[in-house]
Amino acid sequence: MSESKKPEYREDDSWFSKEQLEKLTPADHADREPLPIPTQMVSNGEYMPYPQTEKQKQVEARINQLADEASKKLGMTRRQFLASSGGMAASFLAMNEVFGHFFDIRPVDMFVPSAYAESGTPPNLFVLDTQLHTIRSSRNFNNLTLRAIAQGVHSALNALDLPDELGGVNTPWNPALRGLPNVSENFYLVQFVKDVYLDSQVTVGLMSNNTGAAIPDIGGSRPPKNVLESEAGEFLSAPQTAAVRDWINALAGSKRMLAHGQMYPGVNGSYPVGTPSPTNLEYMQWQIDTLKPDSWKGYTSATSAKQDLNPDSLMRRWTLDDPVVADPMYDLIVRNGHMLKTHPGFFNICIHKGLSTSAANDPSSEPLGFPTDIPRAAQKWPMLNFIIYHSCIRPGFWMLNALNDVNSGRLRAGVPDILWTTQFAVDSAPFENVYAELGTIFASCVITFPTVCAHILGQLMKFMGEDRIVFGSDSVWYGSPQWQIDALWRFEIREELRRQYGYPELTKAAKRKILGLNAARLYKLPSASEAAPRGVYKPVPADYAKHIPDSLKTILEFPGYTADNLSTMRKIYAEAGGTRSNTRYGWLRTRS
Numbered sequence: 001m002s003e004s005k006k007p008e009y010r011e012d013d014s015w016f017s018k019e020q021l022e023k024l025t026p027a028d029h030a031d032r033e034p035l036p037i038p039t040q041m042v043s044n045g046e047y048m049p050y051p052q053t054e055k056q057k058q059v060e061a062r063i064n065q066l067a068d069e070a071s072k073k074l075g076m077t078r079r080q081f082l083a084s085s086g087g088m089a090a091s092f093l094a095m096n097e098v099f100g101h102f103f104d105i106r107p108v109d110m111f112v113p114s115a116y117a118e119s120g121t122p123p124n125l126f127v128l129d130t131q132l133h134t135i136r137s138s139r140n141f142n143n144l145t146l147r148a149i150a151q152g153v154h155s156a157l158n159a160l161d162l163p164d165e166l167g168g169v170n171t172p173w174n175p176a177l178r179g180l181p182n183v184s185e186n187f188y189l190v191q192f193v194k195d196v197y198l199d200s201q202v203t204v205g206l207m208s209n210n211t212g213a214a215i216p217d218i219g220g221s222r223p224p225k226n227v228l229e230s231e232a233g234e235f236l237s238a239p240q241t242a243a244v245r246d247w248i249n250a251l252a253g254s255k256r257m258l259a260h261g262q263m264y265p266g267v268n269g270s271y272p273v274g275t276p277s278p279t280n281l282e283y284m285q286w287q288i289d290t291l292k293p294d295s296w297k298g299y300t301s302a303t304s305a306k307q308d309l310n311p312d313s314l315m316r317r318w319t320l321d322d323p324v325v326a327d328p329m330y331d332l333i334v335r336n337g338h339m340l341k342t343h344p345g346f347f348n349i350c351i352h353k354g355l356s357t358s359a360a361n362d363p364s365s366e367p368l369g370f371p372t373d374i375p376r377a378a379q380k381w382p383m384l385n386f387i388i389y390h391s392c393i394r395p396g397f398w399m400l401n402a403l404n405d406v407n408s409g410r411l412r413a414g415v416p417d418i419l420w421t422t423q424f425a426v427d428s429a430p431f432e433n434v435y436a437e438l439g440t441i442f443a444s445c446v447i448t449f450p451t452v453c454a455h456i457l458g459q460l461m462k463f464m465g466e467d468r469i470v471f472g473s474d475s476v477w478y479g480s481p482q483w484q485i486d487a488l489w490r491f492e493i494r495e496e497l498r499r500q501y502g503y504p505e506l507t508k509a510a511k512r513k514i515l516g517l518n519a520a521r522l523y524k525l526p527s528a529s530e531a532a533p534r535g536v537y538k539p540v541p542a543d544y545a546k547h548i549p550d551s552l553k554t555i556l557e558f559p560g561y562t563a564d565n566l567s568t569m570r571k572i573y574a575e576a577g578g579t580r581s582n583t584r585y586g587w588l589r590t591r592s
Contacts, residue, residue, distance in 0.1 A: 131472030223303035261293025439472035458503030
């Protein structure tokens with residue numbers, strides 16, 4: 001249906017048959033006020049909704065009962081109560097009663113807003129978000145699938161509209177995103193700064209990037225041949241990453257942001273004279289000398305490794321223990337150990353692993369996330385810290401497969417075997433230089449699959465310990481990080497699960513470590529309590545947008561600023577002693 005054609009009747013705006021419509025009622029025609037959380041599947045008109053489950057009926061009835069009682073005591077209408085923090089407290093209480101205890105909430109929180117706030121995130125909480133994303137302004141990301149699933153919109157990530165653990169379909173991870181346009185502007189720099197530094201408790205953020213690009217070719221696309229091709233096709237290049245970091249820190253007058261360097265594994269040596277591109281390792285050395293990365297980001301799943309010195313060969317996927325391309329790269333980083341004096345996280349190797357539901361469950365999928373290459377690399381390079389992003393979770397964003405793993409009865413080391421996260425936690429336990437990161441793995445299950453969330457956090461703490469887990473929100477794909485910070489602070493692992501599987505308690509002290517203190521140790525940053533007397537972390541001003549200089553707008557390819565990133569990188573390489581290339585490409589970007 002075109003946007004200009006509006007349905008005259010509600011029935012016209014659906015794919016239901018007449019017989020199906022007879023069984024349905026518009027959700028907004030409910031007899032009572034809408035509740036803070038969904039208690040029955042709501043269809044968008046593309047599929048027939050499941051009937052309300054018995055447990056959902058119990059949750060709805062209990063919320064309504066609590067709302068009736070509390071609103072009378074508080075002298076307000078039910079609608080007013082349900083729209084307040086008390087209504088959310090009532091929802092958490094009802095969920096705990098019906099589904100088991102997952103959230104830290106008390107009856108008093110329904111009546112006293114300050115009590116509800118008191119049990120929430122403390123104002124002095126130190127948060128180091130180790131995975132943040134923005135995109136260059138020349139990239140069009142309208143209708144991004146990652147934002148769609150967080151909004152609760154039908155997307156390819158749950159193409160069959162399967163229900164979550166609580167019976168809902170397309171339940172929003174972040175309710176604040178519901179109804180907002182899914183457009184590129186929500187991922188650009190201006191919105192990014194607001195989401196992270198004005199609308200959340202993030203103290204320090206780590207600007208991340210990726211090394212995955214596909215190059216248009218006859219009949220489709222191909223992997224890049226060199227770093228010039230790859231960087232120009234990505235959502236954020238290494239120079240752009242560093243430029244955002246430097247501007248935010250200058251704006252705040254303090255270290256509020258760190259930046260990843262891009263990892264491009266490759267063999268030692270140089271391309272033939274006249275080749276208009278540096279080798280992978282030459283480019284990494286250029287980053288070290290020019291951009292001063294705080295740590296490194298790599299994607300074994302991306303075609304980012306150069307296995308020879310033929311300038312026309314295509315980049316390939318790689319493994320962490322690959323002696324041909326990975327070891328020379330690690331050696332390069334270690335040989336530049338002098339960087340640790342000014343950038344203490346320089347030896348932190350952050351690796352995307354997982355989100356690969358269709359991958360084979362065997363070592364052939366090591367580049368995609370199968371974790372058996374991690375211990376081998378960690379043992380060979382003990383001076384490096386391997387921080388495994390997404391904790392190797394095999395399911396891609398929709399965690400029904402992980403719930404099926406939990407319910408399958410299949411165990412590993414006495415706990416439910418969640419592919420591939422359980423194996424990662426068990427096998428990495430002996431290696432103190434391996435860490436688990438929570439980007440997306442937490443966001444994708446805390447609201448919709450809380451049992452999976454409890455097992456994941458429990459297993460990471462049981463086998464790796466609370467000192468080796470770091471928080472990353474993968475924002476701004478899922479909006480401001482604050483909803484994840486709030487959810488993690490209130491989340492608890494049920495006592496019966498702890499007894500049955502030996503999971504440690506998710507204490508407030510453990511949450512402080514996970515949300516920031518562990519990463520602060522890895523990057524040698526002072527915590528909030530240590531920094532407060534010295535004013536180490538200063539606020540980003542509210543009028544930040546007017547302080548964006550033209551030079552940064554040019555680097556990030558704002559509309560109206562003519563220098564595209566390929567031209568910028570040619571200039572940089574020429575100044576660094578390379579040969580300029582006058583070749584211009586049109587780029588497409590794909591995810592692994």
